[in-house]
Amino acid sequence: MVKDFGMPHPQHSGYIVCPHCDALFVQKQPQFGERAVCTRCRTVLIAPRRNAFIRILALSVTNLILVIAALFLPFLQISRAGFHNETSVMDAVLAFSDGPLFVLSLAVGALIVLVPMMRMVLTLYVLAPMVMGRPPAPGATRAFRLFEALKPWSMAEIFVLGCGVALVKVSALAQVHLGSAFWMMGVLVIVVLLQDNMMCRWSVWTALEKRKA
Amino acid sequence: MPLVRLDRAGETQGMSDHPDIRSARDCGLLACTRCGAVWSMQDEGAKCDRCSHVLQSRDTKSLQRVWAWWVAALMAYIPANLEPMLRTRTLVAETESTIVEGAFELIHHGDIPVALIILIASVGIPVAKFGAIAYLALSVNRQARLSAHRRQHLYELVEYIGRWSMIDVFVVAILSALVQLNVAAQISPGPAALTFALSVIFTMLSAQSFDSRMIWDSDTAPDAPVTKETHRE
Incomplete structure (x- = not known):
């Protein structure tokens, strides 16, 4: 399934983009209970729970x-x-x-x-x-x-x-x-x-x- | 709850409100709207490798769909207010009431809080929603009076609250199923139940069609060309 599409470019996995305002951030993995929040529009991007x-x-x-x-x-x-x-x-x-x-x-x-x-x-x-x-x-x-x-x-x-x-x-x-x-x-x-x-x-x-x- | 500040990507650039934040589009990147995977701008139009959703930096047809659903919703909303929503038959009388009449009936009974819920959910919210969506769609291509922050909040509010208008349809469904007491009392739904439900569904679709990332484009760089060359790595 993956190969069929033949993406010409690799995924930029070091970044995360806010789905609401398209702001680009360098990704950082929050600890359990912490949250990663978009600094522009306050959308919660990552919120891992144990x-x-x-x-x-x-x-x-x-x-x-x-x-x-x-x-x-x-x-x-x-x-x-x-x-x-x-x-x-x-x-x-x-x-x-x-x-x-x-x-x-x-x-x-x-x-x-x-x-x-x-x-x-x-x-x-x-x-x-x-x-x-x-x-x-x-x-x-x-x-x-x-x-x-x-x-x-x-x-x-x-x-x-x-x-x-x-x-x-x-x-x-x-x-x-x-x-x-x-x-x-x-x-x-x-x-x-x-x-x-x-x-x-x-x-x-x-x-x-x-x-x- | 502690808050992780994410490190910023890209260099500092002169921008009005948030000097150091750049959009993925300006950096030659785009994110999948479904799963959030980040790809190069050149991949636009292809399917996301992770979730096979079609990649689009901005939904260019967004506004067309917003307006199409908006008009459909408005067309359904007019008969929803003119036709009866409920038909109540008791031993003595048979009455038909529209949404607004039903609410005023409740006020006569003294149930002002419930009447307010009904009035807000089925008159206030829909009308405000029509206004809000139209404002958001119109403000994309011109100088908006509200800041991007305010408009983003407005959009989230519309998305969150829109579903709650459905409550009136559910009330009619519950009443029609429940109040079937032979000759003593009987309630059945009127045609407005259908048109009102359609109106709510269409406004939800209209709001969902809106690509909120466009709010921020007009905020930062009005006519900036997409710089595909600047993407890194």
Whole structure:
């Protein structure tokens, strides 16, 4: 795969460039817990953490379990005048499914379930071989690229806040009870934040490159 | 947290704000936008050896795509505000409400904080986002009043906050799934849910199309030609 492109010039591995403002720096490897920051626009360039990969893996597995469980367990329950209804995340996804708004069902399902789950599976695929000390899995670079590209489209945390708003809106209309899946989604938000905080893209790309050889 | 100062590359050059920082482009280098690997300017157009992303020093089509998505988003945003977002049917009445009407209904109920969340997320943020993206795109090729720092912060803010407008669509989804109490109360989504979601997605794409490195180009050297010769090693 490497030879096909035939790069005429070698990689300038002694430098690092800020992705936001294109400032050029001589690269210096920070210690664990330290950060390398662009002096012009303050973008964090490198932020290595001790045992980051295995921690990210653990969080990914946690995440997957939470998403799958939260998908089918009751999320919210309401009752009014003897009528009763409960809903799961799956029901919220399918809320638009009949009629012309079904595209919206697909989009909501992708944003709150599919994309977050896919990102977790991609981290497992990319980082598991690294942690086990093996060479990267085939297509690992493409997988990690996709993982990064999907980041803004993973909206589970927005969905959770949306639930809060929906609760207040409904409370005038009927009585609402929180189901177990609501708390699971809440935990999920924290786990995702921890994981994004732990992830240093520079370290992953460097590890992928080193192991490839 | 301690902060590593990175050593600078290149010699000191007279520049307004940051005298000693040079962009990779001025040094005849370019970085892969996906994985950050640094290559020579001559490799532009080839695929990155590390991640096989196409290398580009500056995304020259960036502004075109920014404006295309921007216009699409605006076109979706207009019906999103005119059409009903929610249809509520209770024993006594059936009401349709647009985004703004829904928020005012909440204020009548006394839920001012939640009404504010809705108003900010679905009116304030989208309108501000349209303005911010247009300003950033327009300021690339001319003298901008805001400094590059400010514009970079504005861009990061737009990128970070843009997704949160989706909250209104999720609220509609949750309400429509939850409030199905036969004759007592029923809520179903209106057409604005779709157009609003499209508008949010299009503005996100518009913001992502913007190549923020252009902010700094106009800041430092307005019409400096790319000096491909000066690259070292």
